[in-house]
Amino acid sequence: GIQVEQSPPDLILQEGANSTLRCNFSDSVNNLQWFHQNPWGQLINLFYIPSGTKQNGRLSATTVATERYSLLYISSSQTTDSGVYFCAVELFSGGKLTFGQGTILTVHP
Amino acid sequence: DTGVSQDPRHKITKRGQNVTFRCDPISEHNRLYWYRQTLGQGPEFLTYFQNEAQLEKSRLLSDRFSAERPKGSFSTLEIQRTEQGDSAMYLCASPQSWIGGRLFFGPGTRLTVL
Numbered sequence: 693g694i695q696v697e698q699s700p701p702d703l704i705l706q707e708g709a710n711s712t713l714r715c716n717f718s719d720s721v722n723n724l725q726w727f728h729q730n731p732w733g734q735l736i737n738l739f740y741i742p743s744g745t746k747q748n749g750r751l752s753a754t755t756v757a758t759e760r761y762s763l764l765y766i767s768s769s770q771t772t773d774s775g776v777y778f779c780a781v782e783l784f785s786g787g788k789l790t791f792g793q794g795t796i797l798t799v800h801p
Numbered sequence: 802d803t804g805v806s807q808d809p810r811h812k813i814t815k816r817g818q819n820v821t822f823r824c825d826p827i828s829e830h831n832r833l834y835w836y837r838q839t840l841g842q843g844p845e846f847l848t849y850f851q852n853e854a855q856l857e858k859s860r861l862l863s864d865r866f867s868a869e870r871p872k873g874s875f876s877t878l879e880i881q882r883t884e885q886g887d888s889a890m891y892l893c894a895s896p897q898s899w900i901g902g903r904l905f906f907g908p909g910t911r912l913t914v915l
C-alpha cells in the first residue's frame with residue numbers, strides 16, 4: 693500500500709517562531725489533507741489540498757503532487773498550536789485516507 | 802463542533818465482553834468512515850459505508866468486529882469478545898459533502914479493555 697512519511701517526528705518551538713512540517717508520499721494521490729489533533733484527541737481538518745497552495749490565517753500548505761510531497765507552514769506559533777499534525781492521502785475519490793505517523797509539535801510560552 | 806457525534810465518549814470493559822459504539826454523521830451525507838487510533842500512531846482505516854452498503858473493510862477488522870449502517874443514517878460498530886489489544890480510540894468520520902472533500906471526524910470513543 694501507499695507509504696506516508698512525516699518529518700520531523702517531534703518539534704519544540706518558542707511562541708512566535710515559525711515552522712515547516714513535511715509529508716512525503718510514495719504514489720500518486722487523488723487528494724491530501726492536513727489535520728491537527730488537539731490534546732483532547734479531537735482531529736481538526738486544516739486543509740484539503742491535492743495540489744497548489746492554500747492559506748488560512750497563520751497556517752498555509754503547499755502540495756507538489758508531481759514530486760509527491762506536501763508542506764505545512766505555521767507562522768508566529770502560539771501555545772494553542774501544540775498537538776499532533778497529521779497528513780493523510782486518498783488514492784481515489786471517495787476512498788479511505790491513509791495517515792502518516794504525525795509530527796508532535798510543542799510550543800512553549 | 803464538526804457535526805459528527807459519537808457515543809459513548811469513553812468505555813471501560815472487561816476482556817471478553819461485547820461493546821457497541823454509535824456514530825451520527827453530518828446529516829444526509831452518504832459516506833461514513835470508521836478509523837482506529839492507538840497511542841502514538843496515526844488513525845488506521847477500518848471500514849466505510851456508502852449509504853447502507855459497506856463498501857470496504859480493512860484486514861484490521863477481524864471476525865469479532867461488525868459494523869452496520871441501517872437506513873444509511875447512523876452507524877454502529879460492535880466488538881465481540883473484547884481483547885486487551887482492542888484498547889484504542891475509535892473514530893468516525895464524515896465527508897464535507899455528497900461528492901467527498903474534506904473529512905470531518907467525531908470526538909471518538911476511547912475504549913479501555915481491562
